[in-house]
Amino acid sequence: xxxxxxxxxxxxxxxxxxxxxxxxxxxxxxxxxxxxxxxxxxxxxxxxxxxxxxxxxxxxxxxxxxxxxxxxxxxxxxxxxxxxxxxxxxxxxxxxxxxxxxxxxxxxxxxxxxxxxxxxxxxxxxxxxxxxxxxxxxxxxxxxxxxxxxxxxxxxxxxxxxxxxxxxxxxxxxxxxxxxxxxxxxxxxxxxxxxxxxxxxxxxxxxxxxxxxxxxxxxxxxxxxxxxxxxxxxxxxxxxxxxxxxxxxxxxxxxxxxxxxxxxxxxxxxxxxxxxxxxxxxxxxxxxxxxxxxxxxxxxxxxxxxxxxxxxxxxxxxxxxxxxxxxxxxxxxxxxxxxxxxxxxxxxxxxxxxxxxxxxxxxxxxxxxxxxxxxxxxxxxxxxxxxxxxxxxxxxxxxxxxxxxxxxxxxxxxxxxxxxxxxxxxxxxxxxxxxxxxxxxxxxxxxxxxxxxxxxxxxxxxxxxxxxxxxxxxxxxxxxxxxxxxxxxxxxxxxxxxxxxxxxxxxxxxxxxxxxxxxxxxxxxxxxxxxxxxxxxxxxxxxxxxxxxxxxxxxxxxxxxxxxxxxxxxxxxxxxxxxxxxxxxxxxxxxxxxxxxxxxxxxxxxxxxxxxxxxxxxxxxxxxxxxxxxxxxxxxxxxxxxxxxxxxxxxxxxxxxxxxxxxxxxxxxxxxxxxxxxxxxxxxxxxxxxxxxxxxxxxxxxxxxxxxxxxxxxxxxxxxxxxxxxxxxxxxxxxxxxxxxxxxxxxxxxxxxxxxxxxxxxxxxxxxxxxxxxxxxxxxxxxxxxxxxxxxxxxxxxxxxxxxxxxxxxxxxxxxxxxxxxxxxxxxxxxxxxxxxxxxxxxxxxxxxxxxxxxxxxxxxxxxx
Numbered sequence: 004x005x006x007x008x009x010x011x012x013x014x015x016x017x018x019x020x021x022x023x024x025x026x027x028x029x030x031x032x033x034x035x036x037x038x039x040x041x042x043x044x045x046x047x048x049x050x051x052x053x054x055x056x057x058x059x060x061x062x063x064x065x066x067x068x069x070x071x072x073x074x075x076x077x078x079x080x081x082x083x084x085x086x087x088x089x090x091x092x093x094x095x096x097x098x099x100x101x102x103x104x105x106x107x108x109x110x111x112x113x114x115x116x117x118x119x120x121x122x123x124x125x126x127x128x129x130x131x132x133x134x135x136x137x138x139x140x141x142x143x144x145x146x147x148x149x150x151x152x153x154x155x156x157x158x159x160x161x162x163x164x165x166x167x168x169x170x171x172x173x174x175x176x177x178x179x180x181x182x183x184x185x186x187x188x189x190x191x192x193x194x195x196x197x198x199x200x201x202x203x204x205x206x207x208x209x210x211x212x213x214x215x216x217x218x219x220x221x222x223x224x225x226x227x228x229x230x231x232x233x234x235x236x237x238x239x240x241x242x243x244x245x246x247x248x249x250x251x252x253x254x255x256x257x258x259x260x261x262x263x264x265x266x267x268x269x270x271x272x273x274x275x276x277x278x279x280x281x282x283x284x285x286x287x288x289x290x291x292x293x294x295x296x297x298x299x300x301x302x303x304x305x306x307x308x309x310x311x312x313x314x315x316x317x318x319x320x321x322x323x324x325x326x327x328x329x330x331x332x333x334x335x336x337x338x339x340x341x342x343x344x345x346x347x348x349x350x351x352x353x354x355x356x357x358x359x360x361x362x363x364x365x366x367x368x369x370x371x372x373x374x375x376x377x378x379x380x381x382x383x384x385x386x387x388x389x390x391x392x393x394x395x396x397x398x399x400x401x402x403x404x405x406x407x408x409x410x411x412x413x414x415x416x417x418x419x420x421x422x423x424x425x426x427x428x429x430x431x432x433x434x435x436x437x438x439x440x441x442x443x444x445x446x447x448x449x450x451x452x453x454x455x456x457x458x459x460x461x462x463x464x465x466x467x468x469x470x471x472x473x474x475x476x477x478x479x480x481x482x483x484x485x486x487x488x489x490x491x492x493x494x495x496x497x498x499x500x501x502x503x504x505x506x507x508x509x510x511x512x513x514x515x516x517x518x519x520x521x522x523x524x525x526x527x528x529x530x531x532x533x534x535x536x537x538x539x540x541x542x543x544x545x546x547x548x549x550x551x552x553x554x555x556x557x558x559x560x561x562x563x564x565x566x567x568x569x570x571x572x573x574x575x576x577x578x579x580x581x582x583x584x585x586x587x588x589x590x591x592x593x594x595x596x597x598x599x600x601x602x603x604x605x606x607x608x609x610x611x612x613x614x615x616x617x618x619x620x621x622x623x624x625x626x627x628x629x630x631x632x633x634x635x636x637x638x639x640x641x642x643x644x645x646x647x648x649x650x651x652x653x654x655x656x657x658x659x660x661x662x663x664x665x666x667x668x669x670x671x672x673x674x675x676x677x678x679x680x681x682x683x684x685x686x687x688x689x690x691x692x693x694x695x696x697x698x699x700x701x702x703x704x705x706x707x708x709x710x711x712x713x714x715x716x717x718x719x720x721x722x723x724x725x726x727x728x729x730x731x732x733x734x735x736x737x738x739x740x741x742x743x744x745x746x747x748x749x750x751x752x753x754x755x756x757x758x759x760x761x762x763x764x765x766x767x768x769x770x771x772x773x774x775x776x777x778x779x780x781x782x783x784x785x786x787x788x789x790x791x792x793x794x795x796x797x798x799x800x801x802x803x804x805x806x807x808x809x810x811x812x813x814x815x816x817x818x819x820x821x822x823x824x825x826x827x828x829x830x831x832x833x834x835x836x837x838x839x840x841x842x843x844x845x846x847x848x849x850x851x852x853x854x855x856x857x858x859x860x861x862x863x864x865x866x867x868x
Contacts (some may be wrong), residue, residue, distance in 0.1 A: 040536045073225070077155060082224035085674060086384040086391075086398060087214040087405035088183065088208040089215030091138045091222060094236055096126040098151060099205055101176050102184045104324065112155045112173035119169050125202045131169075142174060146315075147218050148233035148267045149527065153177040161268070161349070163317040168845060179527050181209040189416040191409040209409045212523045213239050213402050219264075226392060229383040232264035232314075237528030238624045240520045246399040247513055247520075254396045258282045262535055263289075264378075269311035269532040273539035281380035282395040290539055293374040297361045305361045307353040309374065316373045318342060318351060325353070330634060334371060335366050336622065358564070358622035358631075363548065406516045411506060418502045423467065425495040427486060430468025431475060435485055437462065441472065542607070543667045548600055548619050554811065554852070555596040555604060556630065558586060561645050564630030565621040568597070568854070587629060591815035595852035596648035603651035607676065609644040611662065611688035615651070615680040626819075638683045646696045657704040659729075662688040663712065663739060665747045670736030671727045674701060689735040698751040708753045709779060711760065712740045713789060713801035715749045720786030721758070721777045722754065738783040750801045758803035761824065762789050762836065763812070765847040766796035770836030771827050788833050795835035800851040812840050813850040823856065 035842040084091050098120045106113045119134050123416070127134055131709070142147045142154030145161045156172035159165055166172060176184075186209045219233035242261040246252060263278040272278070274289035281287025294311035312318065315780030322342060328334040341349040353368070355361045369375040383392050386401055393401070434441045444461060448454035453470035464472070478484060506513045510549065552568040586592070598604055598618050601713045606614040614637050622631055634643055658674040670688055677685060688696060702708060702724065710727065720740040730736060754760075754774050763769035768790070777787055790798055804824055811821045820840045830836055 005646055032730070076839040079150060082222040082692075082790055083227075083229055083383065083385050083390055084179040084215060084220045084222070085207050086215060086386050086393065086401045088210035089213070089218055089220060089384075090208065090210075091137075091220070092718045093122075093127055093134060094130075094141060094151075095208055096122050096204060097134065097138050097141070098176065098180060098183055098208065098488065099187075100106045100126065101152075101180075102187065102561055103767045106175040108153060108176050108178040108181055110175060112153075112175050115156075115169040115172045115174050118174060121746065126197050126204050128198050135169045138174065139172075141419045145267050148265060149179050149217060149236060150177050151180045151183065151218070154264075158586070161312075161317065162319055166698055179212075182523055182527075183208050183214065185209055185211055186409060188411045191412045191416075207405070210405070211519055212236065212527075213243055213399070215402070220384075224390070227383060228381060230379060230381045231384075232378060232380060233266060234261075234263075235265035235529075237524045238262055238265070239484045239529070240524040243399055243402070243757075244397075244517050244520060246396070247517055250400065250403065252396075254283060254394060257395060257399075261382045262531070262532065265531050266291065266314040266533045268314050268316075269534075270313050271311075272535045275535060275537040277380075278535070281382065285382040285392040285394050286380060288377055288379045291376050291378050291533075292369060292539075294534075295374075297365070304357055305355045307355065307361050307365050307368070309351040309353075310349050312351075313373065313376045314347060314378070316376060318344065318349070321351065321372055321374060325368065328371055334364070334367050335635065356622070358624045358628065360548070360623070363619075381514035392618040403516070406519075407512060408510060410515060410519075414502050414506050417770060418499060418506070418806070421489055421495055421499050421502065425492065425499065426465065426467055427471040428492050428495065430464050430471055432488060432492060433462050433464065433468070434458075434472040434475065435488070445473070470798075476618050505786040522610070545601055545617070545619070550599055550601040552696050553598060553600055553618060554856070555598060555618065555648050556813075557593045557595070557645055557648060558590045558630070559593045559634075559644075560587065560590040561633040561639070562587070562590065562630040563621055563633050563636070563645075564624035564628050565600075565618065566626060566628075570626045586817050592813045592817055592849050593645075594648060594850040595811055595813055596650055597811075597852050597854045598650035605647075605649040605651050605699075606633070606645055607647040607649065607662070607687060607699050608684070609646050610638065610640070611664075611686060611690050612643070613677055613680060613687045614682075614684045615677070647699045649699055649701065651701075655701060657700050659704060660687065661698075661700050661702055661710070661727075661751065661753070662696060662735070662736070663748055663751045664688065664690060664694045667695045667712075667738055667740050667742050668694070668736040669710070669712070669727060669739035669751070670730045670734060671702075671724070672730055672732055676732055686732050689733050691735065697748050700752060702753045705755075708755055710739070710751065710753055711777065711785070711801065711803065713749055713762075713798055714740060714742060714746045714786065715792075715797045716743070716746050717762075717764075717790040717792040717798045718746070718786035719777055719789040719793075719801060720784055721754070721774075721779050722782045722784070723779065726782045741783050741785045743785075749798055752802045754803045758805055759829070760799060761790065761800075761802050761810070761853075762790065762829075763810075763839065763848060763851055764790055764797060764836070765799045767812075767838055767842050767848060768795035768836040769827065769839040770834065771824065772830060772832050774803060776832040791835040796847075799848045801850075802853060803833040804853060809854050809856050810839075811852045811854065812848060813852075814842060815849045816843065816846045818843075818846070824853075825856070 081092065088095065097118070101118060104113065104118065104121065115135060115138065118138065119131055120503055121127070122134050123131055135559045138152055139154070139158050142150050142158045144150055153175050154172060154701065155174065157167035158172060187205065188865055191209045193206045195206055196202070197204050215231060216234045216239050217236050219231045221230045222228065238261060242257065245260050246257055258279050261282065263275065265270060271292045271294055272289055273292060277287045277289035279287070291313040293309045295309045295311060297305055297307055299305050312321065312488040322340055323341055325334070325337065329337050336356045337353050338356045339354040341352045343352055353364070357366055366509055381392070382394070383390055384398070385391070440461070441458065444457045445454045448457060451473050454473060455466065458464055458469045458472055539673070554566045554568055556564050556566060596604065600619040602618050604616050604618050604621070606616060608614070616636060620636065633639060655674055659668065659671050660674050660677060661671055672687065677687070685697070692695070697710070706725045708724050709721050711723050718740070727737065739751070742748070756774060758774045759769045759771040760774050760777060761769065769789070772789070779787070780786070789801065792798060806825060808824050809821060810824055811819055813819045822839060827839070828837055
């Protein structure tokens with residue numbers, strides 16, 4: 004309670020002080036002031052005083068100057084590497100700090116937080132996260148081809164997992180980083196003050212290998228960016244040595260010595276032309292593709308396994324992308340995706356569904372995901388603080404000049420130290436040769452300084468020599484020590500002579516640089532990881548598909564599959580046929596279509612809408628396969644069924660599409676109207692209520708052909724096509740035949756007048772009849788009897804045929820028989836025909852497809868069970 008009161012009193016005191024301060028800035032005009040009419044003079048405040056010194060400036064001018072300053076800061080101090088050591092400032096400061104802390108490859112690890120703290124406090128006054136992330140990247144073997152930092156702890160993964168917090172991880176310089184800082188204490192590079200002039204830092208590291216090309220770099224500055232891929236150390240050094248021996252080498256000859264980039268994640272590089280262009284001009288691009296293999300399992304299934312992925316691509320992003328494509332039906336045929344990677348290597352598995360080609364799926368995965376990426380090269384780096392786009396020769400040239408400079412400075416440093424040591428040893432040698440006199444001089448001198456002066460005057464010695472004599476131990480006077488001294492003097496003279504010879508000979512200096520780099524290559528060189536392929540074969544999906552005759556099978560419930568024609572072997576007529584499909588409950592076969600894998604397939608729905616697919620897009624299957632729903636391939640509406648499948652020949656030019664409905668309407672439309680069909684289909688025929696499409700076929704532009712229309716009761720109407728006018732896609736058409744009540748159209752075809760009419764009933768009775776027996780009548784007439792339906796059953800199929808054709812007859816229970824129609828008897832129009840297939844009780848014909856007879860057909864009977 005008392006504490007609260009004291010607090011209030013203190014607040015009141017503060018408030019009184021404020022009032023006093025405010026009052027001090029106010030001045031009255033009179034000593035005695037009328038309280039009702041006070042007049043105050045307001046003195047200028049501090050803010051007003053400052054404002055008086057502000058000069059107006061145009062904001063656009065200030066923006067230009069400020070943005071230019073910012074841009075230069077980002078370009079020079081943040082985003083771009085130096086051409087000499089290949090490092091950005093933050094990376095250089097990290098390595099230098101670790102060197103200063105003594106955390107080299109031969110010492111124990113030190114906490115990352117300590118390293119980051121020193122970098123921030125001494126050299127890099129920016130965010131700690133950016134410094135730690137830069138250090139983490141230098142420790143990741145999947146980011147750098149040769150990591151510059153040896154990390155201990157969780158430093159992230161190729162899956163994109165972040166590193167542990169800096170308080171948990173530890174680090175030290177890697178072995179190859181010793182070559183980055185080697186000679187740093189020999190005055191090999193210039194130092195400059197840090198941000199507050201309390202420390203000094205190197206402008207560049209000595210870097211005894213071409214780190215810019217070996218480690219690679221990427222960075223975005225203001226208005227410019229750099230992106231240099233990593234390379235194999237041994238290959239880069241080999242190429243550099245060739246350049247060092249002959250700096251005038253033609254750039255194309257130099258490029259020929261360097262295979263190309265080598266990524267830490269391996270993978271395959273496609274596009275030698277793009278690589279050479281980058282080396283020639285500084286800009287270029289190429290493709291990186293994941294390495295994959297296809298594993299075939301005993302179950303008949305297959306899987307695609309990726310074991311190396313493109314550089315800087317994260318595995319989870321690949322898997323997520325594929326899952327998205329599968330969910331949205333952009334890619335069909337992938338059953339499951341698994342990441343089976345371990346610490347020993349990458350293994351991403353895609354299980355392939357039966358009926359799908361793994362080669363085609365692999366091609367789709369490359370083109371639809373980051374399993375194949377484009378890498379754009381932009382070899383931009385700082386040259387004397389100025390950003391410059393360089394080719395391979397220019398990069399090597401600047402690097403070679405850097406090596407010359409640091410080696411000369413190192414040699415001069417060694418020469419100075421050796422000369423100083425030789426000077427001392429020569430003085431000691433003089434002292435030993437005159438030891439008695441030296442001892443006498445020293446004993447007679449009152450101080451070291453006097454002794455040094457007497458020695459200098461007596462033996463003509465310099466200060467360095469006299470000091471060494473004064474500091475010399477008596478142990479140096481032994482005969483063994485004297486011999487050692489003489490030997491050491493001789494060795495130093497030889498060493499100094501060699502150093503001078505290198506300094507004075509540019510050729511010897513180059514030889515020294517070459518030998519240094521050979522040593523680095525021998526110590527750290529390894530095998531290439533990335534495979535380079537000169538050019539990628541831009542294969543379309545269909546380049547991987549064999550063009551062969553296939554059967555497209557459709558069921559009543561819209562399940563579809565693709566079967567090789569050889570699955571249906573030729574049989575004698577009159578058999579039960581072979582089991583052709585394993586159907587779902589309450590489903591039955593509806594129709595077959597004979598086509599080629601590389602042909603288009605026109606798919607016509609019950610709503611008279613046309614879709615188009617390539618035949619190979621329908622999954623391959625066996626006769627016993629159930630197939631997949633058409634809904635997986637097409638954008639069908641609810642309750643929309645597939646009625647017809649038509650093989651589209653690309654050679655069709657002046658052709659027409661004939662569509663016929665169950666109620667007897669027929670229409671002729673130019674086939675060219677259906678060349679470009681959107682994914683949601685195109686209307687082919689306008690339908691009246693409860694009507695549906697029963698037949699569709701393609702005819703040539705020939706006025707001499709006749710149309711044949713057949714009803715379920717066995718009536719056939721033949722009339723000239725010229726009686727059918729051309730119609731638009733959305734029209735209803737005209738009447739094709741005069742149907743009796745309860746009858747419907749079951750099919751239609753066309754004839755040139757020299758064919759046979761092949762008729763088949765639901766109960767398996769069929770025949771072929773000369774077309775001449777069907778006289779030409781007018782359109783919309785009743786037609787002539789084609790088969791005795793009272794005995795053979797309702798007519799199910801009618802088509803014109805020529806010699807050399809076969810028929811595949813399908814029943815609703817999934818049995819099929821393939822017969823040679825040349826063996827079928829020629830019978831007159833009014834008969835019921837002969838039994839072409841035996842039907843089991845409750846079974847009936849649902850579909851017939853005609854094909855041309857092949858050379859290798861054999862009369863082999865299949866199982867009839």
